Amino acid sequence: MMTLWKNYRYLLLRRITQIGLMFLYFGANVWGWNILVGNLSSSKIFGLIPMSDPYATLQMFFAGAVLSADLLLGVAIATLFYLVVGGRAFCSWVCPINLITDTAGYVRRKVGIDRSQGFRQPASRQLRYWVLAMSLVISTLMGVAAFEFISPVSMVYRGIAFGLGFGWAAMLVIFLFDLFVLKDGWCGHVCPLGGFYSLLGSFSLLRVLYNQEKCTLCMKCKTVCPEHQVLHMIGKESLSVTSGECTNCARCIEVCEDDALGFSIRKLVKR
Amino acid sequence: MNETKREPISDRRKFILNMARGVGLATMGGFVWSAHVNEAKASSLLLRPPGAIKESDFLKTCIKCGLCVVACPYNTLFLAKAGENKPIGTPYFTPREMPCYMCPTIPCVPVCPTGALDEESLLTNQKLDINRADMGVAIVDSNSCIAFWGIQCDACYRACPLLGKAITIEYSKNERTGKHAYLKPVVQIDSCTGCGMCEKACVTEKAAIFVLPREVALGRAGDHYIKGWDKEDEKRVKNATSKTTTTEISKKSAVDSLNDTKELY
Numbered sequence: 001m002m003t004l005w006k007n008y009r010y011l012l013l014r015r016i017t018q019i020g021l022m023f024l025y026f027g028a029n030v031w032g033w034n035i036l037v038g039n040l041s042s043s044k045i046f047g048l049i050p051m052s053d054p055y056a057t058l059q060m061f062f063a064g065a066v067l068s069a070d071l072l073l074g075v076a077i078a079t080l081f082y083l084v085v086g087g088r089a090f091c092s093w094v095c096p097i098n099l100i101t102d103t104a105g106y107v108r109r110k111v112g113i114d115r116s117q118g119f120r121q122p123a124s125r126q127l128r129y130w131v132l133a134m135s136l137v138i139s140t141l142m143g144v145a146a147f148e149f150i151s152p153v154s155m156v157y158r159g160i161a162f163g164l165g166f167g168w169a170a171m172l173v174i175f176l177f178d179l180f181v182l183k184d185g186w187c188g189h190v191c192p193l194g195g196f197y198s199l200l201g202s203f204s205l206l207r208v209l210y211n212q213e214k215c216t217l218c219m220k221c222k223t224v225c226p227e228h229q230v231l232h233m234i235g236k237e238s239l240s241v242t243s244g245e246c247t248n249c250a251r252c253i254e255v256c257e258d259d260a261l262g263f264s265i266r267k268l269v270k271r
Numbered sequence: 272m273n274e275t276k277r278e279p280i281s282d283r284r285k286f287i288l289n290m291a292r293g294v295g296l297a298t299m300g301g302f303v304w305s306a307h308v309n310e311a312k313a314s315s316l317l318l319r320p321p322g323a324i325k326e327s328d329f330l331k332t333c334i335k336c337g338l339c340v341v342a343c344p345y346n347t348l349f350l351a352k353a354g355e356n357k358p359i360g361t362p363y364f365t366p367r368e369m370p371c372y373m374c375p376t377i378p379c380v381p382v383c384p385t386g387a388l389d390e391e392s393l394l395t396n397q398k399l400d401i402n403r404a405d406m407g408v409a410i411v412d413s414n415s416c417i418a419f420w421g422i423q424c425d426a427c428y429r430a431c432p433l434l435g436k437a438i439t440i441e442y443s444k445n446e447r448t449g450k451h452a453y454l455k456p457v458v459q460i461d462s463c464t465g466c467g468m469c470e471k472a473c474v475t476e477k478a479a480i481f482v483l484p485r486e487v488a489l490g491r492a493g494d495h496y497i498k499g500w501d502k503e504d505e506k507r508v509k510n511a512t513s514k515t516t517t518t519e520i521s522k523k524s525a526v527d528s529l530n531d532t533k534e535l536y
Binding site: 028029037038039041042043044050052053056057060063064065066067068070071074130131134137138141142143144145146148149150154155158159161162163164165166167169170 | 293297300301304305307308309311312327328330331332334335336337338340341349350352353354355358359360382384385386
């Protein structure tokens with residue numbers, strides 16, 4: 001039981017936050033709870049603290065919308081929050097699509113699609129930054145927030161509180177894409193929201209720290225990591241994972257049997 | 272043996288090919304994405320919550336958070352779902368199912384974080400005034416409205432929250448029977464807020480009075496016509512510009528043109 005907890009504690013906590021947040025939003029619309037109202041695009045906490053999606057707001061800015069003070073305050077709060085806990089902490093602790101892509105990744109490993117495909121990935125992980133740039137260009141040209149019109153993240157979240165419609169099809173497409181086409185396809189290659197939080201996360205405080213002295217080079221961390229390129233230092237030197245692409249999901253910490261990985265606060269001053 | 276040795280691809284060629292691949296992919300993706308967005312934002316028949324700014328600005332400004340939907344006590348508002356052919360995630364209402372009940376406190380508007388629902392536009396003397404809302408305008412189809420047939424019905428008139436202002440009854444003689452009156456509902460477009468309570472109340476199978484966005488429902492007389500008897504109407508054409516066209520006949524003045532007899536002989 002203790003090993004089970006040790007091996008899955010962060011995963012369990014993540015699922016609890018992911019599902020719990022959805023439940024709170026759902027309760028707000030259905031039972032009139034006042035804890036967390038709205039959805040991931042913009043919400044009010046306890047009817048007081050605003051929180052807004054900085055990436056959606058950036059697109060709105062490019063589309064030519066007049067940004068209100070309320071909105072900018074919400075963006076500032078969200079940005080500060082993710083600057084502390086890690087930009088892509090959003091991806092692994094909040095985003096509902098993570099449940100889908102993690103499932104696809106798990107099935108991939110278990111069924112052996114990973115091994116049959118080998119290491120050849122037909123797309124670059126830099127793709128998301130291009131999609132991010134393109135979303136801003138299209139927002140400018142079309143005069144609407146471009147990614148918000150196709151975002152499966154918002155679609156699922158709106159689906160929970162306000163009705164899903166055909167949103168399930170988008171979820172299925174992402175699952176199949178991640179399962180059969182591209183390993184870590186949506187979250188690790190395509191999603192511009194993840195790209196945005198990657199850029200934000202390059203500056204964030206809470207990071208995973210690697211200790212080479214304890215490491216026995218079992219490489220379990222690299223197998224389980226959805227962004228394995230961020231663990232480039234394994235077996236080489238003791239470093240923090242500084243890449244913004246790390247989602248702080250902490251799976252590497254859990255699977256490590258040598259206690260070589262753990263959370264730490266990044267050193268702001270370089271020695 | 273005619274095996275020809277393949278030349279390895281040079282770094283320069285590799286670079287150029289990769290660039291071309293990237294540009295091609297970006298162009299393809301960009302066009303597909305733009306086309307989808309263009310289609311998705313095209314619906315113009317939606318009724319927005321009170322205080323909504325102009326539709327094109329609304330689509331830019333609404334962040335699709337649904338706070339207005341949660342705030343509405345009557346469950347009037349919905350966020351457009353995927354596959355409904357409406358701009359996804361934006362709030363709208365369908366009056367025949369649930370109209371706007373025009374709460375005096377307008378709970379849906381102040382919660383809007385982005386200003387897509389504009390509180391300013393609903394203020395009268397610094398106080399929220401739902402009667403200033405302009406969600407659309409009611410239109411009567413006189414062919415299917417039974418009051419126009421001569422059957423007595425004033426369901427829409429009674430349902431209207433601006434009773435006697437936004438819908439008035441016009442009396443006229445029923446020549447067919449010679450002894451009855453028509454009581455025809457007429458929408459006063461300056462007062463109508465587009466709440467849709469008339470549409471909800473309408474007794475016909477498909478509502479004979481229904482709300483459409485103003486841009487869709489109304490025409491525009493333009494600058495060429497003016498109510499000469501109405502001083503207020505002058506203001507409407509204040510910014511009118513004149514454009515003079517010259518044709519073969521109008522080159523000369525009208526009198527000269529009439530006096531020119533050359534063409535007669």
